[in-house]
Amino acid sequence: MDLLELIIEYHKDNERQGPGSEEATLKALGYLPYLNEKIKILDVGCGTGGQTITLAKNTGAQITAVDMFPQFLEMLMKKSKVNNLTNRIVAKEMLMESLTFKESSFDVIWSEGAIYNIGFEKGLSLWRKYLKDNGYIAVSEISWLTDTRPDEIVQYWVNAYPEIDTIENKLSVINKCGYTSVAHFVLDDKCWLDNYYQPILERSEAFMKKYDYTDEVKEFVEAGKIEADMYNRFKDYYSYVFYIAKKPVT
Numbered sequence: 001m002d003l004l005e006l007i008i009e010y011h012k013d014n015e016r017q018g019p020g021s022e023e024a025t026l027k028a029l030g031y032l033p034y035l036n037e038k039i040k041i042l043d044v045g046c047g048t049g050g051q052t053i054t055l056a057k058n059t060g061a062q063i064t065a066v067d068m069f070p071q072f073l074e075m076l077m078k079k080s081k082v083n084n085l086t087n088r089i090v091a092k093e094m095l096m097e098s099l100t101f102k103e104s105s106f107d108v109i110w111s112e113g114a115i116y117n118i119g120f121e122k123g124l125s126l127w128r129k130y131l132k133d134n135g136y137i138a139v140s141e142i143s144w145l146t147d148t149r150p151d152e153i154v155q156y157w158v159n160a161y162p163e164i165d166t167i168e169n170k171l172s173v174i175n176k177c178g179y180t181s182v183a184h185f186v187l188d189d190k191c192w193l194d195n196y197y198q199p200i201l202e203r204s205e206a207f208m209k210k211y212d213y214t215d216e217v218k219e220f221v222e223a224g225k226i227e228a229d230m231y232n233r234f235k236d237y238y239s240y241v242f243y244i245a246k247k248p249v250t
């Protein structure tokens with residue numbers, strides 16, 4: 001059992017693979033001007049599609065949802081079938097660093113808890129060409145909420161994701177990458193605890209048992225517990241922030 005398999009097995013039965021909520025998806029969607037129009041949305045790093053289904057149910061959009069793991073896409077397709085949305089959602093196995101769409105294909109690019117995999121600046125720069133002029137991008141990204149913070153949490157995040165930065169600096173990156181910021185808001189506790197850490201931690205014991213308590217599986221679960229513990233102790237200093245921005249006409 002390698003690490004990738006553990007990641008897939010640990011997360012694939014969850015509604016979400018990262019912090020988020022239906023309310024947050026809808027709040028971000030509320031900043032876009034075309035709720036009922038037949039727009040085209042690209043959902044990058046869709047996971048098992050928690051936000052994809054919300055987007056489909058609350059817009060008239062055609063959605064292309066991409067992820068690197070076919071096991072997650074299979075779960076999305078099952079949900080899409082149950083919700084009678086198969087005519088509106090297409091799931092594609094694709095890497096976010098090498099998307100293969102035509103330029104200016106989408107009205108909206110959506111990405112929840114996923115852009116960090118290639119980095120905020122790289123993702124924003126690479127994906128811009130797939131947006132139509134006046135199109136919108138909505139991404140959530142780990143950000144510092146305060147100007148100063150304890151060393152312990154700085155060390156933790158600088159190791160895990162060196163691109164973590166303040167909201168102000170993230171807004172500058174958005175600008176630098178050729179977008180105009182429209183809005184941003186901080187994801188609340190429910191997004192992290194009720195929807196992400198709690199469901200996976202509740203299944204940890206059964207998960208370790210399934211893999212015979214090997215050192216690998218114990219280490220993997222322990223890393224998740226440390227991450228959740230960090231959040232509980234230092235949540236005043238960081239969170240995911242949803243950034244909504246527009247690609248101006250060039």
Ligand code: SAM
Binds near residue numbers: 044047
């Ligand atoms: N958007 C989902 C959510 O909020 O529940 C999933 C978020 S999860 C933290 C990040 C997702 O990005 C995972 O589904 C993972 O498979 C996907 N991912 C990671 N690296 C990727 C890459 N290079 N290309 C495409 N997908 C990737």
